[in-house]
Amino acid sequence: HYETDGAWDNQFFGGKLGSRETNAFSVSLRAQPSEQLSIRAFFAAWEDSDGPSAQAALTEADYNCNAGGNGRAVRGLNYVCGEIGNTPEARLAQNTAQVGTAGFAALVGGTPVHDANFIDHMGLERDAYQSTLMLDWELGSHSLAGLFGKSSNQWGAVTETYNRPDPGYFRLVYLPYDFTNSSAELRLTSPADQRFEYMIGTNYYEESIFFGSRAYTNGVVSTLGAPTVYDANTLGLFGSVSLDVSDALTVS
Numbered sequence: 001h002y003e004t005d006g007a008w009d010n011q012f013f014g015g016k017l018g019s020r021e022t023n024a025f026s027v028s029l030r031a032q033p034s035e036q037l038s039i040r041a042f043f044a045a046w047e048d049s050d051g052p053s054a055q056a057a058l059t060e061a062d063y064n065c066n067a068g069g070n071g072r073a074v075r076g077l078n079y080v081c082g083e084i085g086n087t088p089e090a091r092l093a094q095n096t097a098q099v100g101t102a103g104f105a106a107l108v109g110g111t112p113v114h115d116a117n118f119i120d121h122m123g124l125e126r127d128a129y130q131s132t133l134m135l136d137w138e139l140g141s142h143s144l145a146g147l148f149g150k151s152s153n154q155w156g157a158v159t160e161t162y163n164r165p166d167p168g169y170f171r172l173v174y175l176p177y178d179f180t181n182s183s184a185e186l187r188l189t190s191p192a193d194q195r196f197e198y199m200i201g202t203n204y205y206e207e208s209i210f211f212g213s214r215a216y217t218n219g220v221v222s223t224l225g226a227p228t229v230y231d232a233n234t235l236g237l238f239g240s241v242s243l244d245v246s247d248a249l250t251v252s
Contacts, residue, residue, distance in 0.1 A: 008054040011093040019051035019123075036138040041131075048126035048155070052094040056087050057163035094160045095170035096122055099216065103172075107216040108156070112227055113176035119156045122172070126155035141191040146184075153179045171217045173224065178210040187238075200239040207232040 001023055006016025024046035031039045062084075063077035071078040099107075101120070109116030119125040130151040137144040156176040162169055187201030212227035242252035 006051055006054065008089070008092050010052065010096065011090055013093060013096050015052075015096060017052050017092060017094060018054035021049045023047045038136045040134045043129070043131045045129040046126070047128075048124060050124040052096060052122040053124075053157075053159050054092060055159065055163060056089070056091040056093075057161075058084065058088075059091075062088070091163050093163050094122055095162065096160075098170045099172060103216055103219070104158070106221050107158070107172060107174045107214055108176075110221060110223075111174070111176055111212050111214055113178050113210050113212050114154065114156055118154075118176070119158055119174075122158045122160065124155060124157040126153070128153040128155070139188075143189045144186065145189070146186050148185075149181075149183045151181055153177070169218060171215060174214045174216070176212060179208070181205065181207040195244040196241070197243075198239065198241045201237070203236045203238070205232070205234045205236075 001021075003021045004019065006019040008017040010017050024044070026042070026044035028043075029039075029041045033039070058080055060072070060074040062080055063074055065079055065081035066073065066077055067079035067081065069078070099122070104120045105116060108114070108119055128151075131149065133146075133148040135144075135146045137146075154177070156174065158172055158174050160170055160172050162171045183203070183205045185201065185203040187199055189199045190197050207230075209230040210227065211225070212223075213225040215222050215224050240252065242250055244250050
């Protein structure tokens with residue numbers, strides 16, 4: 001368990017920004033059912049629940065150079081060049097006062113990426129896990145090795161992007177993300193004390209990424225990025241051979 005309070009004052013709206021909380025669990029196992037078979041496994045899961053983020057807006061008042069182009073110029077300046085420097089603390093503001101339960105339901109519940117109750121506060125929620133299974137099996141004079149894995153990372157973040165101490169205007173952005181993958185690999189290796197040696201194997205990888213984005217501006221919900229799914233499926237075959245032509249020469 002890890003927990004820390006926010007270190008920055010939420011200007012105008014009160015409270016703190018930047019709080020974080022994580023609960024994590026992991027376990028590893030090793031088993032040897034026989035002299036020929038060895039199995040290892042690992043599993044880890046964690047949850048993050050963070051409060052409103054500590055962020056500040058850069059405005060036209062922060063322009064310090066003219067980068068050219070057609071951007072709006074103020075005092076002849078239209079860009080922030082170089083290091084930003086100190087955070088403008090007067091603009092470290094997250095409007096936590098205007099959005100109630102109904103607002104979060106409208107913002108979060110309108111996308112299929114997560115359940116409607118996945119996150120009900122400004123900040124971040126994450127549910128994730130990672131699992132791995134490894135085996136080594138001696139099959140007579142040959143050896144078989146396997147590696148299998150599966151992981152999931154579901155998170156959603158709600159942040160207010162206006163970042164000014166103005167109680168009459170707010171703009172919340174919701175970013176949901178769902179990432180899962182599965183993988184498997186098997187390889188068969190010939191005896192290592194032969195003139196002719198070989199290894200053959202196959203692997204498979206599957207990945208799915210589901211994301212989107214929505215905004216909640218002064219009570220009006222809009223879609224910034226339509227829910228999108230990226231899928232990938234990859235199958236591979238590989239191998240190697242080597243031949244000891246002589247004590248001084250090996251061809252592979």
